[in-house]
Amino acid sequence: MTIKLASIRTIFGIDLRTLALFRVLLGVYILIDLVMRTGDLAAHYTDAGIMPRSVQIDHLYVTTWSLHLANGAAWFQALLFTIAGFAALGLLLGWRTRLMTVLCWALMLSLQNRNTYILSGEDNLSVLLLFWAMFLPLGARYSVDAALERAERVTTNAYCTLATAALLLQGMSMYFFSALLKTHPIWYEDGTAVHYALQLDYLVTPFALWFRQFDDLMSGLTYYVYALELIGPFLIFSPIFHRTLRTVVMLAFMTMHLSFLFFLEIGFFPFISIIMNLTFMPGWMWDRLAAWLPVRSNAPVAIWFDRGCDFCEKTCRLLRVFLFLGDTPVRPAQDDPELGPDLEQRNSWIVTFGNDRTYEFDALARLVSLSPVFFPLGWLMRRGLFRKPGARFYAWVGRNRGAFSRFSARWLAWRETPARFGAVTQGLAGLFLVFITVQNVSTLPWSGLSPLPDAFRMVRQALGLYQNWTMFAPYPEMTSPWPVIEGELTDGSVVDVYHDRPGLADFDKPEVVSAEYANYRWRKFLSQLEDQSYEDRPQTLALNYARYLCRRWPEAHPDMPALATFVIYFQIEVSQPPGQPKEVETRHVWSHDCFG
Incomplete structure (x- = not known):
């Protein structure tokens, strides 16, 4: 039997559609995180709270920085929270994606440095994921940026660079070095580590209080977690049986974090860890989903807009992207000898389904109903309860088309040049990959690399690249x-x-x-x-x-x-x-x- 080996590009590459999912989930995560923090905004981030700026500054490393330390008032913190929220929304939608990624990373790191005594593993991991995201084309698919590209410059979804390798290796290093730091016999001899973890009543859920009566199950979970963290990172990068092993190990890590969610009150760490694991989602899964969820029309579909209306063309392109309509043509109606006069007479865009034509709000409802994802919304839009308000909304947009065109020209500009992720970007990604690897190795007691030089720590703190994955290592708290x-x-x-x-x-x-x-x-x-x-x-x-x-x-x-x-x-x-x-x-x- 011949064993087919996966290529380096397959092993260390990430599908562009997976990067789009990564972008959306990061945006959602940041928005939820900000909302949750808002409830304690005054208590955790102002001078009237538990950590006045004068105290926090005394406990920061020399190169640690925070915009949130510029002012101790609640209104100032609320302003920065709001800016971070808009940046996260821009990241989610893929609008000016690289700029929004940089802003999200900077504001997240700044926020975390404002009060370092409320941080946990999820905060460390989220900043690291945002850091590596800055080196990747997160907006190449399913984004505002992709919709506004004049010409598609990336024709294949397969994407492999040093930055993709760095992101994947960063994720797996969390598990591998955590396993190496689990040096106490309760992990690999006694099998009682999960027992001790679930004895921490201040940290466990009511479900865990019930579950800890099953000693044998807890012992089995101990060996399972330890083996998965130690061996899983090798299996997920295996060139042999790559497709099967990557899928199985990715799902195993995700189910492990879901079990953490049921057992432990550890905030959003399971969610950000699942987001990290989803970066391993291979392209064949997207191809399979596309086959299962095709555009819901047997007849050829096309979208026709009024040539010269910048806002109209951009709206059609955005609808095509965010309704998952694939390569549905978007064309000026004036290119067709019949549709051009029809558009002028009705003063409406046109959506064609074979020989059928629809106009105005009905065209939008019909188009949404073709979406493989949002088709239930299209069904609602075509009901009588929504058609009249929808028609009025369409008429209002039509009357203000000039204003919308000016807005779109300013804030939704065409992308004439591609985002650059060339030699300099990849060189930096490779350099920082070496940087985090050295730091991870230095956390091992037998490495001989600790303490790291001051210059090394200065860079680490300035960029938020801290690595020390002591998750219940060397043993759980007692x-x-x-x-x-x-x-x-x-x-x-x-x-x-x-x-x-x-x-x-x-x-x-x-x-x-x-x-x-x-x-x-x-x-x-x-x-x-x-x-x-x-x-x-x-x-x-x-x-x-x-x-x-x-x-x-x-x-x-x-x-x-x-x-x-x-x-x-x-x-x-x-x-x-x-x-x-x-x-x-x-x-x-x-x-x-x-x-x-």
């Missing part, structure tokens, strides 16, 4: 904390400060400990606060969190006396081997006087 804060108001009454309610604080273990935290960023901050209390140095996090609680109390309780004093405790639950009960101890972390 303590699970949750906060208890009891205070006294100026009138002498006792209050539960953490839960914002009168009465004594409850030191008993909650039914679901992870629900004690407002969200995963608060969990990260408070767990770091508890960790810092063991260190023989100023407890910066505790002090600033206490000051924040003093400021927040009168805002949350304007009709109550002021908060005078309080004590921050943490209940610490210590994990035990299988079959042994856990121990709980109370740790005094900080005492604070709001007027002292």
Whole structure:
């Protein structure tokens, strides 16, 4: 039997349609991330919150930068959040894609550097993916940029450069080096790593609380995760049985992250990891999807616009791209001796289906109904409830065609020159690939490369290229904390400060400990606060969190006396081997006087 080996271009290339999916999912991820952060905008990113700028600056490396540190007011942070949201929307749509990618990377890195004590693995990975995205033609397919290209310059979907190799290797390095850092026997001998991970009540979901009764399953999952992280990166790049192995390993990693989603409260890390894994989606999958989801018409379809109307032509091209209509022709009606006069008489674009013609809003509804993805929307648009409003909307657009043409000329300009991803871009991608590889190797205790030179760390911090994949490595945490804060108001009454309610604080273990935290960023901050209390140095996090609680109390309780004093405790639950009960101890972390 002859074994066919995959080529280097196949192994390290990425289909342009996959890059388009990568772009869209990154845009969606950033928008959701910004919305989630907005709920704690004042608490996490202003001088009135838990991390004033003067404190954060003292804890940043010399080359770490942040636009968000320029002003500590909520309005300024909201402005930067808004700009980042528009950049993410531009990235999602593929409008001026490379510029939007650079903006998203810069604003994401800036935002993360504003408060480094609420960050987790998802933040590190998202910045890295955006960094590599700057070296790739994310807007070559299914984008505004692609719709506005005068001529298609990239005729094949196969795309392989140093940048595609770097993105794929970056993704797999997360798993491989994480496996190498899992040096404790509980991973490869005892098989109890998942048991200990699911003992962290402050981090696990209610489903995990139920699931951890199955010791054998947890042991099997331990070996599965360790083996997948260690061997999977080699299999996914295998030239032998490449198509099968890449598909199986990609799906295995994605299902692993979905299981994390069910077991652990770790924010969006599973989602950004799945986005990373989807960059391995091969071109044959897209070809298969195209065969399953063809344009829904047996007759040839064509879209005809009014020559000389810049806005009309661009709208038709955008509809063709975003309705997934493939190579449906878009032509000036004046090119056809019958359709030209028809367009002039009706003052409407025309969509033809063989010998049939449709006009105005009906043409749009019919065109949407042909989309292999959005055809249900087309069915709705053709119902009577939507036809009259649709007709009025079409007439309004027609009356303001001049204004729309001026807008499109300014903001939707034709792409006359291709985005350049040439020798300089690829050379930089190759250089940074070496850079992250050296850094990953330096995290291994036996490498002899640590500590890295100061110049190396300066570049790393300036560009957000930090690599240290200690995901439950060398072993999971062994303590699970949750906060208890009891205070006294100026009138002498006792209050539960953490839960914002009168009465004594409850030191008993909650039914679901992870629900004690407002969200995963608060969990990260408070767990770091508890960790810092063991260190023989100023407890910066505790002090600033206490000051924040003093400021927040009168805002949350304007009709109550002021908060005078309080004590921050943490209940610490210590994990035990299988079959042994856990121990709980109370740790005094900080005492604070709001007027002292």
